[in-house]
Amino acid sequence: MISMKAQGMAVPAMRRQPAVRYLAPATVIMAAMLGFPIVYNLVLSFYQWTLKSSEHPFVGLGNYIEILSGGKFVQIFVNSIIWTGVGVLLQMVIGIGLALFVDNLVRGKQFMRIILLVPWIIPGVVTALMWKWLLQSDVGLINYLLMESGITDDNTLFFSDPKLALFTLILVNTWKAVPFWFLMITAGLQTKPDDQIEAARLDGAGVVQVFRHVTLPHLSPVIASTGVLTTIWTLNYFDLIWVMTKGGPANATTTLPIFIYREAFEFNDFGASAACAVLSFLIVASISIPYMRKMFSNLKSEGVL
C-alpha cells in the first residue's frame, strides 16, 4: 500500500499526531467533567449568586473578602489543617507500622490483610453511624469499656466537648483510612530489595537501621503518592463529619467542605460557596503541585516522558 505521504498528499494533522488522537477522547471528557465545572465555579465565585434573588450582580472579589474577613473562617481553616495534618500523619504512621508488622508475620498474613481492609470497605455513612453510637457518651460501648476497665471515672464527652470533638473525628477517620495506607505500603513491600536488606544485616545493621536506610528509601515514592492522595481526600472528606456532628458543637468540627455545603445548600448562597471552594482548591493545589512537579521530573529523568 502506498502511503498518502508517498503519493504527495497532505497528511491530516490528527494522523501525524497519534498522541493527540489517543489523548483526545480522555481530554474532551475531562474538560467537560472537570475543566468546565472548575472554570464555571471560578466564574460563579465573582458573582453574588443566591437563590434569594433573580439578580446575580458581579461583585469581583466581594465573596472572597466576605469569607476571609468573616469571624468563622479562621476557626474553620485551622480545623481543616488539624483535621487533615494530624489525620494523615496518624494514618501514615499506623498504616506503615501495620504493613511492616503483617509483612513480617510467618503465619496468618493473608487473614490479617483481609481483616485490616474491612474498615476501608464499609461506606463512610455507615462508619459514621456505627462510631456515633459506639462513642455515644451515655449508652456507647466505648465509654462503658473505659469506665469498666477503670481507665476513666466518668463519661467521656467525645462529641459534646468542643476540645475533644475534632480529635474524636480524626480517630474515626484514621480507623477508616489506615487500610488504604496499609494496602499501598504492603504493595510497596512486595518489591523491597531483599538482597540489600540481607547485606545490611550481615554488616550488623539493626532493625531500625535497616528500616531507616533501606526499607524507607525504597518506600518513599509510595509514601509520597499515598500522602498526597490521602491529604486531598481527607481535606475534602464530608460524609463522616456531616453525619456525626454536622460541624458542631459551636463549629468545633466545621471544616472547609462542611462550610462550602452550608453556604450553598443551607444558606442558598452559591457565590460564597463557590469562592470558598476556590480557596479550598488553592490549598489542595499547593499540596499537589510540588508533588506533581517532582513526579514529572522523575519520569523525565527516567526517560518515560
Place this chain on the structure above:
Amino acid sequence: MKKRHLLILVLALIVSLLAACSGSGGTGSSEDSGGTGAEDSAANSGEGGTIVFYGFSDWMDTDPYKEQYEAAKAQFEEEFPGFTVELQSDPWGDWEQKYKTMFASGNAADVFMVNNPDFPSFANSGNLLALGDYVDAGYFDSFFPGVNGMYVWQNEQMAIPFTTDCRILWYNKDIFTAAGLDPEKPPTTWEELVTYAKAIEEKTDSYGFGMDLGLQEFPAQSLYCASSGDIIEVADDGSVTPNVNTDEFKGYMNTLLEMKPTFEADYTILNHHDVAKLFVEGQMGIIIGNTLNDTDIYDKEWYGQGLIPSIDGKTNGSFGGGFGISISSECKYPEQAVRFAQIVTSPEYCSKLISDVPASEEGIAQSEMAKDAKYDLYFEQIQYARQAEPKTLYYAEIDMAVYDAVTEVLVGGKSVDDAVAALEENIKSITAK
C-alpha cells in the same frame, strides 16, 4: 499543531461556559425558558403534555404513599386527557440538595414540595408561580391561617399548604413517680421544667431533659415559641431588626443553661430521632419531640404528653414546620400543574400522602391520626404552632446564628449577655447583606 489543538479545546470550553452562563444567569425571567404563552394555548387546545412532580421518596416511593400518588395521577389524567404526570423523587437529603440545584441551574420541576424555610428565597427570586390567577381567592380559607401564611410572599400566594408539624412535651410517668413528681402533672412553665428536670437528674438514673439541639436550632426553639416573643421583627418594607436583647430571650437562654446539668451528655449533636430513641429507652425523663411515630412509644404504658411549657404558663406555642406544594414560574402548563397540586393537597389525598399532619381541618378530619385519641394533645398543640422566626429571606442564617449563640453558652462557656450581644450583631450583619 499542538498549540492549535489546545487553542480549539480552550475555545470550546469558553464557548460552552458562556452558553451555560447566559442560560442560567441573567434575570431568571420566564422568557429564558422558551416562552409559555404559545405552549399554554397549545396545551389548552388539547394537545397534551407532561407535568413533572418532584418530592422526597420517603413520602412518595413507599407504601402506602406510592399507591395514593398513582391514584392522584390517575384522577389528574382523567380530568386532562392527553396529559400525564411524571413522578420524580429522591431520598430526603438528596432531595433537599437537588431541588435547590434545580433552581440554581434554571431546571426546576413543574410541581414540587417546598420546605417552608426555603419558600421566601424561591418566591423572592421569581421562581414560583403566583397562584392568584389560577385559584379562587376563597380556596385557601380551608387551610390553617398560620400555615397558609407561611406561603404568602409580598401579598401573593405562591404555594398550597400541604403538611404541618409541631413539637409537644413528652414525659415518662414512671420516672416522674421515682423522682417524687406527680405523674399526671407535666410542667407548664420554664421554671417548673427546670425544677422537674433537676429532680429527675438527682433522684433517678435517667437524664432530666432532652431536645434536638444538634439538628438545627429551630425545633429546640419550641420552648421560646411557646411564649410570645419573636427573635426578630420584620417591618412592612422587609427590613429586619434583632429582638433578642429581651428578658424573654435571655430567660430562654438561662433556662437552657440552668437545665444543662440535666441534659443527656451528647445533647449538642443529637437529632430528633436520637432524642426520641433515648426517651423511648427510658434514658430521659422529659423531652420535646414530634409525634414519635417512628418509635414504639405508643406501646408503652408509661408515657405522658403535655403542651410545651412557656415562660409563665399563660401562653401556648411550638415550633411549626411543614411543606407546601409550589409550581415553577417556568412551567409550560401552569393551569394543569396547579390542578395537580390541588389534587395532591386536597383532604382526600393529603390525609393519606404524608406521615406529618395535613395543613387543614378537613385534611386532619380525614386522616387516620384524627381517629386516634393518642394524637389529641398533638392536634391541640398544632393550633398554636408557628415558625420559629418571622418569615424573611434569612431564615437559615438567623437560625444558625441562634444555634451558635446557644451552643456557645452551653458548651463554650460564654455568658448569656455576651452571647446575646454577639447574636444581635450577627443578625444585623446577616440582614445587612
